[in-house]
Amino acid sequence: MRPLAWYQLREEIEEFLYFEADLLDQRRFKEWLDLLAEDLVYFMPVRRNVRFGQHAERENTKQGEGISWFDEDKWTLGKRVEQVLTGVHYAEEPLSRVTHMVSNVRLLDVRPSVEDAREVTVGSRFLVYQNRVEYENHTFIGRRTDELRRAGASWQIARREMILEQNVLLAKNLSIFF
Amino acid sequence: MRPLAWYQLREEIEEFLYFEADLLDQRRFKEWLDLLAEDLVYFMPVRRNVRFGQHAERENTKQGEGISWFDEDKWTLGKRVEQVLTGVHYAEEPLSRVTHMVSNVRLLDVRPSVEDAREVTVGSRFLVYQNRVEYENHTFIGRRTDELRRAGASWQIARREMILEQNVLLAKNLSIFF
Amino acid sequence: MRPLAWYQLREEIEEFLYFEADLLDQRRFKEWLDLLAEDLVYFMPVRRNVRFGQHAERENTKQGEGISWFDEDKWTLGKRVEQVLTGVHYAEEPLSRVTHMVSNVRLLDVRPSVEDAREVTVGSRFLVYQNRVEYENHTFIGRRTDELRRAGASWQIARREMILEQNVLLAKNLSIFF
Amino acid sequence: MTTTLPIDQMIDLKRGTISREIFVSPGYYREELEKLFTRAWLFVGHESLIPKPGDFYVSRMGEESVILCRDAQGAVHVFLNSCRHRGMKVCRYEQGNTSLFVCPYHSWSYTTDGRLQGVPLYRALYEGTLNRDEWSLIEVPNLALYKGTVWASWDPAAPDFLDYLGTAVDHLDQVLDCRDGRPGGSEVIGVHKWVFPSNWKFAAENFLGDTYHNPSHRSVDMIGIGPSAQRGQKGRRDNEYNQGHHVWVGHPAGHGMHSVLMPPTMEYEPSYAQYPIVDEYFRHCFEERKRRLGEKARLLPFTGNIFPNASYHGRQPRGICVWHPHSPTETEGWRFFMVDADAPAEVKDVLRRFYMRYSGPAGMTEQDDMENWLYATAASRGTIARRYPFNYQMSMGAYQTDDPIPGDVSLQITDQTPRNYYRVYASYLKGAPWDELVGRPSMRAAAE
Amino acid sequence: MTTTLPIDQMIDLKRGTISREIFVSPGYYREELEKLFTRAWLFVGHESLIPKPGDFYVSRMGEESVILCRDAQGAVHVFLNSCRHRGMKVCRYEQGNTSLFVCPYHSWSYTTDGRLQGVPLYRALYEGTLNRDEWSLIEVPNLALYKGTVWASWDPAAPDFLDYLGTAVDHLDQVLDCRDGRPGGSEVIGVHKWVFPSNWKFAAENFLGDTYHNPSHRSVDMIGIGPSAQRGQKGRRDNEYNQGHHVWVGHPAGHGMHSVLMPPTMEYEPSYAQYPIVDEYFRHCFEERKRRLGEKARLLPFTGNIFPNASYHGRQPRGICVWHPHSPTETEGWRFFMVDADAPAEVKDVLRRFYMRYSGPAGMTEQDDMENWLYATAASRGTIARRYPFNYQMSMGAYQTDDPIPGDVSLQITDQTPRNYYRVYASYLKGAPWDELVGRPSMRAAAE
C-alpha cells in the first residue's frame, strides 16, 4: 500500500481533472485556458494500421513531426477559444452539447517527491460525448497522458497527449476540446 | 491540497453513488426508493438549440415550469417502480439490461462544514447503457448535480438534476432511472 | 463514514485495476497474465430475455455449466495471448485499438479485515471500446465483479465475472480481454 | 421489399384487411412522401410559440424542416428551411427572434417574409441574371391559422382548411377552446421531440380511436397515475366521462376520433381529488362551459387524429402530437402540450406534472404504446409476414352516418375510423382529385 | 448495386466462376428471401430446448422470428412470431413455458397449438365477421422432427424432410447420434447468438467443405488449443481422423460436407490426453460404435452444411450453426452446442470448455473465419470488384458419383461441393420445381 500522501495527491489531481471537465462542459473556455501552461504541448496523433511488431515504431504519428490531429501550443488553443466566442464559428453554432467523462486517473510519476509534488505525470481515460443540432452524435474514446505542474494552490497542464482509438476519423469535425 | 476529511467525505459520497448504481443495475428498485428523500426533486430538462449568447437563459427548460423530460417528486418515482413491478409494463418487459457508469464525482459544496457534513452538492457524469430484447441499444450520456442529505449512517438524495446531452431524444423511451 | 484504512484500500485496489487496464490497452499481454492467479476463473455469461420474476434463476448462464461467452481458466487466457503474439491471428491483425474505462470501483467485501486485507471482492463497471482497421467500431459495456488476492506488494485476480449487457452479441468477435 | 402493387390490392375495406406492406415497404413510403405529405394539410405549430414580430419556430412537414415565423408586419409564414442558392439550412436554431435569416454558407439573407434580400456582390456578379423575386425562400402556398394552431399544405389546389376539417371541427374545437367554453385561448407550455423505430401510421391510428388497445396500459391502470391517484384512484385519469356515451367518429376527409357525448343532464364529475383548487377551477369551467355552449357542451374530446398525422389528446392530458416520417420504420414524434393561457398557475402546474408522467417517451402510459408500435413494425417486415394482412374487421358496418352527430358514428369500439382513414389514404396514393380526398359522399360510395 | 440479371449469368459452373453480385447485391438478397428461404427446409431448433408441454423457444427462419413450441398435448409446432391482429410480436421471451401467448398490444391470445382463443369483447365487436379459425398464428405447413432436431419449410409443396436430406442423412446421423452409435440422444447445452457484417453464404460455404482455408487458422494450429494441447499437442483438435481418407461429398439437393472414411481396421486414436477419464469414455464409445454400426461406423463427420444455411461440426467441436440473413452484408449466427445427453458430467465439462474456446465470436478458431468473411464481403461490394467473379475452379471434375459412398464424392479438397451448392441455389432463384431442387439426376444433367 502506498503512503497516504500519495492517495491525497491522486485525489487532488483527480479533482483538478474533474474541475477542468466541468469548465469545458459548462463552456467556460476562457477559464479553461487559464489552466494551460504557457509552454503547453497539446498533442493527438493520427493512428495507423501496421503489421504486428511495428506498433512501437509506426502506429502513432510523433509529436513535433509531420501531421497529427493536434500538435499545438497554447496560442493556437487560445485562437480556437476565440473562434468559438465569435458566435459565427458555424461548426460550433449552435454550440455542441458535450460531456467529458474522465476515468482511470493514475499518477504515473511524481516529481521531485510525493511530499513536495511540483510535477506529476497523470494517466487517464476519456470519453467525450458530443451531440449537436438534432442528430449529430459522436463519442470519442481514448487515453490521455498529462504533465501537470503545481501552480500555487492549483495546477497547470504543461503537456497533454490524447490517444484517440480511431484510424479514419469517424466524425466530420474535431471542433471540441479533449 | 484539501484537508484529509474532504477526501474522505468525497470517497464516502462516491461510494454512495456507486452503491445507488448497483441497486439500479441489480433492479433492486424498492431499495433504491429508500435512498430518495421525501421531498425529492428529480429533474431532467429538455435542451434547445439556441443562438450564441442565449444559452444561460434559454438552452434548458427550467425546473418547476413548463415541460421537461422529468420534473418529478418521490411519489411519481414510486409509481414508476410500482409499474415495473407489475410485470406487465411492456416497455420494460422483458426488463432492460442496464449499466450505470458514474464518473467525475466532485464535491461542489459541503454544508455546514466538512467536519460536520450534513448536506453536500455533488457533481458527476453519467453514462447509462440500456440494451433490451435483442437489438435495442441506447447510451444516455450527460451530467448530474445531486443534493445529498446526511441520513444517519448513510445519505439521501434530496435533489437530482440530470443534463442529458441531446435535443431530439434519440431513443424511443426513457423507461429507466438516471 | 468508514475508517481511513478502508478508503486507502479502495484507492489501492482501484489503482490496481487501472494499472491492469493500462497493461491491456498498451498490449502488454504477458505482463497482464502475471496479474492472474493460477486458479483464475474468467467468466462472462450469456444473457437471456426472460419473463418478469425469472431473472435470478434464468437470466444468466451459470459458471461451470453449459455454454457462456467465457468460462475459462488461466491456461486458456494464456493461449489467447499466445495467439495474438503469433502475428497471424487475423481477427487481431492488425491489432485492435482498445480503451478500457473502469468506473464505479467498490469494495464489496474485505477478508479477513480491512487492516489485514488478504482477499477483496471488488465491483466495477467497464466500458471497453474497440476500434479496428478503418470502420470496425464496438463499445462493450457492463459490470464486473472481481475476487482479488493479495500477492506480495500487489494483487492477483482470482476470479472475474463480467456481465455484458447484451443478449444477441452485437459484435462479430470477442477477440479482446475484459 | 420495394414492390409497389396498386394500393387497392393492399386495402380491402369489404373484407376488413390491410396489407402489412404499407407499414414497411420503402416503395409505399416514397409514395406517401410524394403524394400524401405534399398535399394534405399538416400541423405546423402554434401561434403561442411565435407571439412577436420576428419570432420564429423551426418545425417539420413530412421529412423536411420548415420555419414557422411571424414577419415584421405580424403576418405568419411557413418556409422550407433550405437556402435557394445551394440548399444550406438557413436556420439551425429551434426558436428565436430575428429580422433576417442569414445563410451561413454564402451569406444570402432572407427577410422574415421570405424575400431574398442580401446577395453579396449582387451588382458585380448577378445583376441582369439573378431575379431576386424568383429566389425567395420556398413558402407553403396554403397556410391556415385556427384558434392558435398553424396548419399548412404544399398543394396550391388544396381546399380551405375548414373545408378540409369538415365536420371534424366540432371535436377539434373541444381541444382548442378554453375549458370554460370560450373559443381558442390555448397556449403551448412545452414540446417533446423523440425518434422511435416504428411506422408513423401506427401512432396515427392509435389516436384515431384505437380504444381497443386499452389492455396494453394495464400496468398504469393497475397502479393509478391520474390526477386523483394519490387519493387512491386507479386508472390513467379521472372519470370525467362516466355519465356519457362514447362515440367513435370517422369523417369524409379521413379524420377520426374517439369522443364522448354527455347527457343533457350532465353534472360535473369531481376530479383532481388531491388538488381542491384545481377541482374547483374545473368545476367552474364545466358549469361555465355548459352555460356558454348549451347543447354543444355535451361533446367532450378523448383522442383523435386529423388526417394524416396530427393526433390529439383532448383533456387528460391535452395536446397535439405530430408523427413525422423518417423512414418506413422510423418516426419522429413531436408533442405540443397545451393548457388554457389564462388558467391559474396552480392549475397549470398540476396539469404539466400529469402530462409529463403520462405522455411521451418518459410517460408511463405511452412508453407501452411505443413498445407495441416498435415490435408490431418489426414483426411485419418479414417476407412471410407480409403475406398476411392486418385485421380491421372490428364492428364492420356498425355505424350510422350523421347521427347523432356528423360523420360515420359508431357507438362501440370500432375499426371503422381506421377503415375510413385508409380509404382516404388510398385515394391520396392514387392521386385522387380533392373532391374525392375531402370525401364528397358520391365519391365515397364509389371508393367503397 | 440492385441489378438482378438472370442468375445463370452469375453462376458459370463450366468455367468454375461465380459472380460477386450474389454476395453483395440487394436484388439477389431479396430474391433469396422470397424464393429460397420461403421454400427450403430450415433448421429451427432442438427438442431438448422444449422438453415439456407448454415449453417454447423463440427461433428464426430467414429474417423472421418464429416460435418453436410444444403444445399441451406434447405436439411440436413452429409459428410466425407475429400477431394476426396488427402484427405485434406475441412472444418477446427467448424461452419459457406458457399455456397461452397473450399479445401485449390488444390482448388477443393464442393457445400453444396456435389457435386464436381470446379476443376481448368478441361477441360485441367481432361476432359474425371475425372467423377465429382463419386467424390462428401463422404455422409452418411442413415440420420435421429428426433425432431431436427440428426443421421446417414454408412451402406446402415441399418434399418430406428425409427426401430433402437424401443421401446426406448418413453424414448428419454421425452428428446427431450418440458417440457410441445409438441413434439420436443428443442435447443442446447452450446457444451463441451474434451478428457479423458478412454475407450469410460465406459462412455456409465454410462448412460445406472449404478445407482449403486451413491456413487462415495458422495461429491456433501453431499454439495448439485442442483437448490434448496441455500435453503439448499442436493444432485445433485431436487426430481422430489420422487413419482415414478425407472425402468431400455433394448431394443432389445442395447439401455438402467434408467427412472421413476410416479403414475397416480402424483403431481408436488416443485423444483428450489431459483427461484420462474422457479419453477412456471415448475409447469405449468408439469400440461400442464399431460393434453396433459395423461397416457404417467407418464414416466420421468433419463439417457440413445442410442446404441452405444449417452448418455442423461433427466431433471436435460438435454442434449446429444456422446463418440467419439480416441483409446482403450482415448475418446473425446461432450456434447450438451439442453433447450426448447421457454422457458423464466430466465429459460434458471438458467438451463445453473446448467448444467455448474453439467456436463462435469468442472462439480462437472461428474469430479468424469471421474476419475473413467480413473483409471478403466488404472487398466484393465495389463497382470494379463486381466485374470479377470468384474462383471456384478447384478440383474441377475430380469426383465420382456414388462411389465409394452416395453423392458426388471427391477424394481431394474441392470446390465441387460449393459448385453443386450454387447449382441448386440457382434453381431456387429460378423458381424451379421440387424435382429439380432435390436434384433428380436427369434434372441435374439439364442444369449442368
Add this chain to the structure above:
Amino acid sequence: MTTTLPIDQMIDLKRGTISREIFVSPGYYREELEKLFTRAWLFVGHESLIPKPGDFYVSRMGEESVILCRDAQGAVHVFLNSCRHRGMKVCRYEQGNTSLFVCPYHSWSYTTDGRLQGVPLYRALYEGTLNRDEWSLIEVPNLALYKGTVWASWDPAAPDFLDYLGTAVDHLDQVLDCRDGRPGGSEVIGVHKWVFPSNWKFAAENFLGDTYHNPSHRSVDMIGIGPSAQRGQKGRRDNEYNQGHHVWVGHPAGHGMHSVLMPPTMEYEPSYAQYPIVDEYFRHCFEERKRRLGEKARLLPFTGNIFPNASYHGRQPRGICVWHPHSPTETEGWRFFMVDADAPAEVKDVLRRFYMRYSGPAGMTEQDDMENWLYATAASRGTIARRYPFNYQMSMGAYQTDDPIPGDVSLQITDQTPRNYYRVYASYLKGAPWDELVGRPSMRAAAE
C-alpha cells in the same frame, strides 16, 4: 428518391440551375460509381509514400480500396485490394514494405507486380484448370506518375493523363513544383482521413473556385490564424496575392481552379511575419522562382479541383485532398499535406503547424466548410426541396476563352467553373466518348 431522369433534365446550363437530385439521389450516385469513377483519372497517392521497392500504401478509388505499390524492380502499380479467389482484402495494413501480398483467407499470394504466385496445393488441386496468369491482382489499365503524384483510371480507352489534364497542368504545376520553381520535388508529410455526411461534390465544388463562400469563414478571418497572426494580422493566411489579379479558370475536361495572375513587376510580399527565417526562405524562393520561370512565374495557385474529386490548396496551406464517395450523403476525405522535400526543418515545422490549424476536421477554417456541406446535403434531401434546383447563375457568360491564359477565364468570382464541371459531369453520366469528355471545342459547343 431513386428516380434517375435523363441527366440533361437535371442540369440546365442555359438557365444556370442544377437539380438537387444529383446531390442526394441513390440513383445518380450509382450512375456516378458506374460511369464516372470507372473512367475518369483519379488521384491515388504520391511517390514519396512508397520510396523503396516493396513499399506499398493502401489508397482508394471511388468506393474501393486499392494498393499503390512499388514492385521489386521499382515500377509503380495500382491494384484492386481484393483477392481473385474469394475476394478477401489482401492487404489490411495502411502502409509498409513487403515482397508478397499473402491473402489471410486461403493463402493465395501475389507478388508486388500483381502476379498470382502462391496457390497452396496448386499441382494437386488446380493444375490444368486454373491459369495463374488470368488470376493476377486486378490492376488499373492506366497509371500516370506526374511530378511525384500518382493517378489512375479504370478505363483502358482513357487518354493520356497529360491530355486529360490539358491546360490545367500549368496550375497544377504551381502546386507540385518547388517553391523556388524547380519542377516537382514535393513530399507528403502526413495524411488526414475522415468521414462526413455530405455529398462528395459539395467538397469538390468548394475547391473548384467557390470563392463566394468566403463569408462562411468569417470567424477565422476575424481572429486571424495565418502564419503572421501573432504579429496581429487577421485573416486565414498571408497576403501573397495582394498585387495580383484573381482568375477563375475552367478547363475543357472539367477541371477548374481559382488562381492569381501576378503583375510582371511583382514583388515578394513579406509573409510568416513571426518567423524571420521562414520569411527569408520564401523571399529567396520567390526571387529564385521569378528568375527561373520568368513570365510563367506570374501564375500563383489558390485552390482547384482536377475532375472529378482531386482538390488542391496551392500555397497556404498546400496539399491535395481527395473526396471518396461512400454514399450519396457520405464522403471520406483524404488530405495529403505537402512541402518541398528539401525545405529547411524550421520551414517544414512552421508549415505543418499552420496546415493542422487550418485544414481538415481539426482545422479552424475547414470545420466551417464541413458544417455547411453537411446541412446543405441534409436540407436538399426532401421531396419538396428536390423540386427546387440550386442556383448557378453567378457571372453567367462573364468569361473569355484562352485569354489571358488557357481555358475559360473569368476575372470575377463565378459559377462558370462549376457550370463547366457539371457539363462534363453530365457527359460522363451519358457515357460520352472521350473526345467529348476531354472537351474538344466542337463537342463543348454541342453540349452547351
